[in-house]
Amino acid sequence: MLTAEQNERITRTGPGTPAGAFMRRYWQPAALTEELEGNRPVKPVRLLGEDLVIFKDEAGRYGLVHRHCCHRGADLAYGRLEDGGLRCPFHGWLFGVDGACLEQPAEPPGSDFKTRVRQPSYPCVEKNGIVFAYMGPGEPPAFPDFDCFSAPDAYTFAFKGWWECNWLQAMEVGVDPAHASFLHRFFEDDEEEYGQQFRGKTRSVSVTQVLREYDCPEIQVENTDYGIRIAALRRLDDARMHIRITNAMYPHAAIIPMSEDMTLTQWHVPIDDTNCYWYSIFTAYGTKVDKATMHEQRIKTVTLPDYRPIKNRSNDYGYDPDEQRSRTYTGMGMDINVHDQWAVESQGPIHDRTRENLGVSDKAIAAYRRMLLNGIKAVEKGEEPPLTLRNGDAAGLTGPVGIDTIGPAEGWQDTWRAHERERRDRSAWARADW
Ligand code: FES
Numbered sequence: 003m004l005t006a007e008q009n010e011r012i013t014r015t016g017p018g019t020p021a022g023a024f025m026r027r028y029w030q031p032a033a034l035t036e037e038l039e040g041n042r043p044v045k046p047v048r049l050l051g052e053d054l055v056i057f058k059d060e061a062g063r064y065g066l067v068h069r070h071c072c073h074r075g076a077d078l079a080y081g082r083l084e085d086g087g088l089r090c091p092f093h094g095w096l097f098g099v100d101g102a103c104l105e106q107p108a109e110p111p112g113s114d115f116k117t118r119v120r121q122p123s124y125p126c127v128e129k130n131g132i133v134f135a136y137m138g139p140g141e142p143p144a145f146p147d148f149d150c151f152s153a154p155d156a157y158t159f160a161f162k163g164w165w166e167c168n169w170l171q172a173m174e175v176g177v178d179p180a181h182a183s184f185l186h187r188f189f190e191d192d193e194e195e196y197g198q199q200f201r202g203k204t205r206s207v208s209v210t211q212v213l214r215e216y217d218c219p220e221i222q223v224e225n226t227d228y229g230i231r232i233a234a235l236r237r238l239d240d241a242r243m244h245i246r247i248t249n250a251m252y253p254h255a256a257i258i259p260m261s262e263d264m265t266l267t268q269w270h271v272p273i274d275d276t277n278c279y280w281y282s283i284f285t286a287y288g289t290k291v292d293k294a295t296m297h298e299q300r301i302k303t304v305t306l307p308d309y310r311p312i313k314n315r316s317n318d319y320g321y322d323p324d325e326q327r328s329r330t331y332t333g334m335g336m337d338i339n340v341h342d343q344w345a346v347e348s349q350g351p352i353h354d355r356t357r358e359n360l361g362v363s364d365k366a367i368a369a370y371r372r373m374l375l376n377g378i379k380a381v382e383k384g385e386e387p388p389l390t391l392r393n394g395d396a397a398g399l400t401g402p403v404g405i406d407t408i409g410p411a412e413g414w415q416d417t418w419r420a421h422e423r424e425r426r427d428r429s430a431w432a433r434a435d436w
């Protein structure tokens with residue numbers, strides 16, 4: 003439970019807010035690269051409550067600039083992409099990806115006025131299908147060598163989706179290992195049909211069966227240099243322990259296992275205080291991903307251009323009471339992403355954390371909130387928050403490990419570490435590229 007003041011402090015990320023200052027010290031997903039393909043790569047973007055325009059110039063460089071022209075405020079989302087930048091259609095001012103004003107055609111010849119104005123802009127970097135932007139002061143931090151950034155493009159797939167709620171409740175579902183036994187419960191294990199994201203047997207028991215039959219995990223939380231590592235332990239019998247290792251990474255990403263050979267890194271990025279995007283990079287270790295099939299599966303769940311889910315509040319998320327009785331816990335179909343969306347949107351635009359009652363099974367959520375509040379305080383005190391890496395510190399940070407496996411009831415800690423080493427050994431891209 004938080005006080006009303008803490009809840010405000012931790013959820014609001016607009017310009018000038020404490021959490022906004024903290025978030026702006028990290029790279030933020032701003033768009034998928036696929037949104038900037040085609041013959042006019044210009045798109046309005048709302049990010050941390052700021053109205054912006056992202057574009058790709060003729061040289062393939064990405065720029066993220068304030069949406070309203072610094073001359074007289076016209077909307078640059080309607081700009082002309084030409085002559086090495088984005089040109090405002092009102093009076094023809096031309097801006098480069100770094101916000102430099104390159105031309106002011108209506109000013110008298112010889113005027114140097116253009117050297118004295120600048121369109122506010124943020125630097126961008128593309129990583130495996132996502133354009134990240136740095137909206138903070140000073141030099142941007144380096145990217146850590148995490149698997150989702152280091153893996154070659156062919157081993158990754160990126161996508162996004164809009165949720166109508168504050169980013170923090172979206173993030174908190176990613177650090178809540180207990181919910182999967184309920185929210186994502188399927189009453190039967192049909193590998194073909196049920197639980198699209200939970201396919202694959204972990205040794206002899208399917209993940210859906212483990213989640214359904216062992217619904218009281220022991221949760222252990224450990225602070226790390228990238229955030230927190232969460233172990234959810236389900237004792238299957240005297241000899242065997244089901245181990246699921248997930249992570250929260252500063253400031254707002256969760257890293258979770260998808261299958262034996264794939265992890266998911268998911269950022270929960272504020273559009274504004276009551277809307278957010280999840281951005282995901284799926285990272286495969288063994289074989290290249292089938293991007294076309296993955297894209298086809300996900301693109302049919304959203305509407306463009308905003309990647310808003312087709313199942314949403316307006317159509318009750320596809321809720322079917324017969325299905326809820328006989329097949330799934332929610333009655334909202336097989337896509338666990340829809341279940342999560344319902345859970346977090348149903349908490350309201352900004353979840354009121356003064357009214358909750360956190361139990362032992364919520365300890366990872368409590369740890370994550372502490373981590374955030376400490377980071378916010380650090381920035382307020384003028385300190386560097388954690389994981390804002392300077393070149394050189396970034397190379398040592400790999401992983402983080404997302405694993406779902408079964409080990410011995412005693413000594414299970416060695417199992418996931420061994421499993422991780424095994425995965426690194428057989429990782430096709432790690433062998434080739436590290
Ligand atoms: S308002 Fe953009 S050029 Fe005048």
Ligand SMILES: [Fe+2]
Pocket residue numbers: 175181182185186338342
């Ligand atoms: Fe979930």
